[in-house]
Amino acid sequence: MSDRVEQLLRSALVPIEPPEALSDRLERGLSELTEVAAAELADWELSAMRDPRNWGRPVAAVVVGSVAAGGLVLVRARQQQKKRNATGLQALEKSIRGVADDIEKRLKR
Amino acid sequence: MAATADKERLDRDFSELYRAHLRDVYSYAYYRVGNHHDAEDLTEQTFLQAYRHFERAQRESDGRPLRPWLIRIAHNLAANFYRDRSRRPMTQLEDASVLHEPHGTEQLVEEREEVKEVLEGVSKLPDDRREALIMRFALGMDNREIARALGRSEGATKVLIHRAIKQLEDSIREDSDE
Numbered sequence: 403m404s405d406r407v408e409q410l411l412r413s414a415l416v417p418i419e420p421p422e423a424l425s426d427r428l429e430r431g432l433s434e435l436t437e438v439a440a441a442e443l444a445d446w447e448l449s450a451m452r453d454p455r456n457w458g459r460p461v462a463a464v465v466v467g468s469v470a471a472g473g474l475v476l477v478r479a480r481q482q483q484k485k486r487n488a489t490g491l492q493a494l495e496k497s498i499r500g501v502a503d504d505i506e507k508r509l510k511r
Numbered sequence: 512m513a514a515t516a517d518k519e520r521l522d523r524d525f526s527e528l529y530r531a532h533l534r535d536v537y538s539y540a541y542y543r544v545g546n547h548h549d550a551e552d553l554t555e556q557t558f559l560q561a562y563r564h565f566e567r568a569q570r571e572s573d574g575r576p577l578r579p580w581l582i583r584i585a586h587n588l589a590a591n592f593y594r595d596r597s598r599r600p601m602t603q604l605e606d607a608s609v610l611h612e613p614h615g616t617e618q619l620v621e622e623r624e625e626v627k628e629v630l631e632g633v634s635k636l637p638d639d640r641r642e643a644l645i646m647r648f649a650l651g652m653d654n655r656e657i658a659r660a661l662g663r664s665e666g667a668t669k670v671l672i673h674r675a676i677k678q679l680e681d682s683i684r685e686d687s688d689e
Contacts, residue, residue, distance in 0.1 A: 404676060404677075404680060407629065407676055407679055407680045407683065408648075408676065410625055410626055410629040411629060411633075411644060411647075411648045411676075411679075412648055413622070413626050414626045414629045414630045414633070414648075415542065415630075415633070415644065415645060415648035415649040416649065417534055417535070417538045417649055417650070417651075418534070418537055418538045418541045418542075418550075418649075419534060419537075420533055420534060420537035420551075420554065421547065421551065424537070424551045424554065424555075425533065427555075428529070428533070428554070428555060428558060429529075431555075432525075432526070432529060432558065432562065435562065
């Protein structure tokens, strides 16, 4: 009987192909997301080389930029979740900014 | 510039993961939530979440496949989905594509009935047993992968699947005796 049940389970639980529209949307979203993140990262690298005191802020910008883009591009991400992420990232940005300010003060001394 | 190269490599790896497992995530989501609309939503959120944590997951995976990690994300999101909306899965498994295939002979019609019976039985199983069967049969995952996705030991997973099949078998027998 077990073998028969397993055979029936194999016939019943078939893999489901995702709708083409979903694949297109996801692929478009993910590629936009990675492009935005890459552009932010390139900007950060340039600024970082120019002025080490600003390392903190662009790092936060990359994180915020990437996630924000994800929220915009990958459709129907829940509002509540976005809000939670935004709050977390704002806190992260604030703390990184704090470290950057601290370094700036020390350098001025 | 090293960071940009790392980012490119990471994005390439993520694209591969996405291409390799989109169908797995979608199948899992579909059998878990029971309709295409919510399954699409869950799939999107799973990949969004996965992208955010991909670097760390890759670092910590030690070369092991990332499919169980991806399915675990979908599993956690699905749990939140039900908690947020205070509802239980309404898995209409009879909507699965196999049941829409045209059947001609009497034997196939009979088998179709049996498949329907099995699907009904699956939908009545406790969540963990149902999920283990979805991972085993719809996604073709082995015990080790399922164990990682469910956060259990391999031994416990083997027992879980065995009990799920046994329970299903009993419920089919009871139904046919009635």
